[in-house]
Amino acid sequence: xxxxxxxxxxxxxxxxxxxxxxxxxxxxxxxxxxxxxxxxxxxxxxxxxxxxxxxxxxxxxxxxxxxxxxxxxxxxxxxxxxxxxxxxxxxxxxxxxxxxxxxxxxxxxxxxxxxxxxxxxxxxxxxxxxxxxxxxxxxxxxxxxxxxxxxxxxxxxxx
Numbered sequence: 001x002x003x004x005x006x007x008x009x010x011x012x013x014x015x016x017x018x019x020x021x022x023x024x025x026x027x028x029x030x031x032x033x034x035x036x037x038x039x040x041x042x043x044x045x046x047x048x049x050x051x052x053x054x055x056x057x058x059x060x061x062x063x064x065x066x067x068x069x070x071x072x073x074x075x076x077x078x079x080x081x082x083x084x085x086x087x088x089x090x091x092x093x094x095x096x097x098x099x100x101x102x103x104x105x106x107x108x109x110x111x112x113x114x115x116x117x118x119x120x121x122x123x124x125x126x127x128x129x130x131x132x133x134x135x136x137x138x139x140x141x142x143x144x145x146x147x148x149x150x151x152x153x154x155x156x157x158x159x
Contacts, residue, residue, distance in 0.1 A: 031060070040063060
């Protein structure tokens, strides 16, 4: 019975892998602007003139981003526009710092990323006064105290 399940899982994974490679292959070859869906073309229309000059990796990311954009409702789109506006207002140094932090976050284990997301959700659930108090408390800590606090959290995670 276990062997049969393992074979079924293997067949499913092999099929899923084959299907994924076919989809990615089709997606990679369908990167001429006029081959994109009408909706994706509309989202990416400002890039049409120099589409041929954009490298394939960037095109893939842009297409994926356009497809994600199309899945958002208007409230989510407004929030995304606001975040993009904030991003544009950042200095080049601040943008580089944010990009570096994002790379560091992506290099964390799944468990570490989940822990950070949960901590952020907990922080967001606090009222404005509680968040301000927490920020002030953290800012008043010395570098050594902050490191000790991080170590406490790391030790909790490892349990």
